[in-house]
Amino acid sequence: MGAVTYPDSTVIQFVNTTMIPIQLPSDSKPYADDFNVKWTPTIIILDEDGKEHARTVGFLPPEEFVPSLLLGILKAYFDLNRFSEALAHAEMLVVEYPKSKPAREAIYLRGVAGCKSTHDPKYLKAAYVKQEAEYPESEWAVSAQPYLLLL
Amino acid sequence: MAEIQWLNDMTTASSKGKAEKKPILLGFFNSE
Numbered sequence: 001m002g003a004v005t006y007p008d009s010t011v012i013q014f015v016n017t018t019m020i021p022i023q024l025p026s027d028s029k030p031y032a033d034d035f036n037v038k039w040t041p042t043i044i045i046l047d048e049d050g051k052e053h054a055r056t057v058g059f060l061p062p063e064e065f066v067p068s069l070l071l072g073i074l075k076a077y078f079d080l081n082r083f084s085e086a087l088a089h090a091e092m093l094v095v096e097y098p099k100s101k102p103a104r105e106a107i108y109l110r111g112v113a114g115c116k117s118t119h120d121p122k123y124l125k126a127a128y129v130k131q132e133a134e135y136p137e138s139e140w141a142v143s144a145q146p147y148l149l150l151l
Numbered sequence: 152m153a154e155i156q157w158l159n160d161m162t163t164a165s166s167k168g169k170a171e172k173k174p175i176l177l178g179f180f181n182s183e
């Protein structure tokens with residue numbers, strides 16, 4: 001990560017403007033134990049109060065790292081019931097990084113966040129339709145299958 | 152910006168996260 005991903009200009013710009021970055025050694029006490037870190041690189045997304053919402057383990061190239069951070073931020077806002085912010089980050093991820101792996105989960109969560117914030121199930125069905133059309137091999141397409149039955 | 156502006160202190164990161172209302176990116180690197 002330190003040789004390829006962190007020096008990438010898009011990564012630098014995104015991280016420095018969107019997040020508070022902190023880097024610790026894998027034997028850092030008490031945090032390595034508190035966060036159950038067993039391998040590196042481990043990347044964890046915390047909310048403003050320090051609660052974990054997402055993590056990745058292992059190398060990610062720049063073109064997957066920014067989307068993975070967007071997905072982590074999306075999950076944090078989703079977990080906190082801050083749906084408008086969750087939807088904004090989902091939209092950014094889906095539009096700007098459609099080929100990335102996190103885009104598939106973002107489409108699913110965009111549907112759920114849209115439904116939860118409006119109580120309109122059309123967002124769930126839209127999530128299924130997009131998954132099936134663009135990522136039929138995705139596990140998230142399978143997860144969204146029941147929404148096909150919605151009116 | 153030439154590089155990521157990493158912090159190395161959790162207390163500072165938590166304070167900045169609350170003050171700036173931003174999520175925290177916590178990265179662990181190999182210490183060996």
